[in-house]
Amino acid sequence: MNNKVLEFNDVWKTYKMGTENIQALRGINLTVNKGSFIAIMGPSGSGKSTLLHLAGILDTPSKGTVLLNGKNIKEYKGNEQAELRRKNIGFIFQRYNLMPQLTALENVMLPMISQDSGKAKKLLDKVGLSDKYDRYQTQLSGGEQQRVAIARALANDPSILLADEPTGELDTVNTRKIMGLLKDLNQEKGLTIIIVTHNPLAAEFVEEVIKMQDGDILDLGW
Incomplete structure (x- = not known):
């Protein structure tokens, strides 16, 4: 049985800045197995x-291959990539990216393939916000907003959660709560979770740390 969810094979990413080529990734080789809980750290x-963007099919490599469930992401075009993301990948952002004109419940329902308020309520219950369905962003603390963002990321039952600095705006208490919640999701649902973080406290909750520098992986594990 193949447990490989993501595979990076000699992956390079080059960005052109004026007349200069910037090497963002330099020959990355990495395998992420189903059910992994990984932190990517580095300056x-x-x-x-x-x-993280390549893992989420928000970009494609300049050279090399990224495989999602065994298939090269370059083989998916336009709308196919969007549909693949929607069905397989949940995103959690540092600054929550909630729609301020919508309630917590409406924010969770927003990306749903079928607008299911009952399911959205269960997701908010899951993240400890059963009494916040009708609250707007300005009525929620930072930790509560991130919980809404996590519930929204789970809206379409993804197999992979990607989080970019999910505790970057949070204090120590809320960092522990959010990372504990992610750990529970990983263990209970078998979700594959990859986070980018500068926070050593957040990294304490994961199973594996990937250390990066200058576009390359320096170290795997602790």
Whole structure:
């Protein structure tokens, strides 16, 4: 049985800045197995977010291959990529990216393939917000907003969760709560979770740490 969810094979990513070529990734080789809980760490400019964007099919490599469930992401075109993301991948952002004119419940329902308020309520219950369905962003704390964002990321039952600095705006108490919630989702649902973080406390909750610098992987594990 193949447990490989994501595979990066000699992956390079080059961005053109004026007349200069910037190497964001330099020959990355990485395999992510089903049910993994991984943190990607490293200084700014190390390639962490670029790697996450490739994992989420928000970009494609300049060279090499990225495989999602065994298939090269370059084989998916336009709308196919969008549909693949919608059905397989949930995104959690540092600054939550909630729609301020919508309630917590409406934010969770927004990406749903079928607008199911009952399911959205269950997801908010799951993240501890059963009494916040009708609250707007300005009525929620930072930790509560991130919980709404997690519930929204789960709206279409993804097999992979990708989180870019999910605790970057949070204090220590809420960092522990959010990372504990992600750990529970990983263990209970078998979700594959990859986070980008600068926060050593957040990294304590994961199974594996990938350290990056200058577009390359320096170390796997602790």
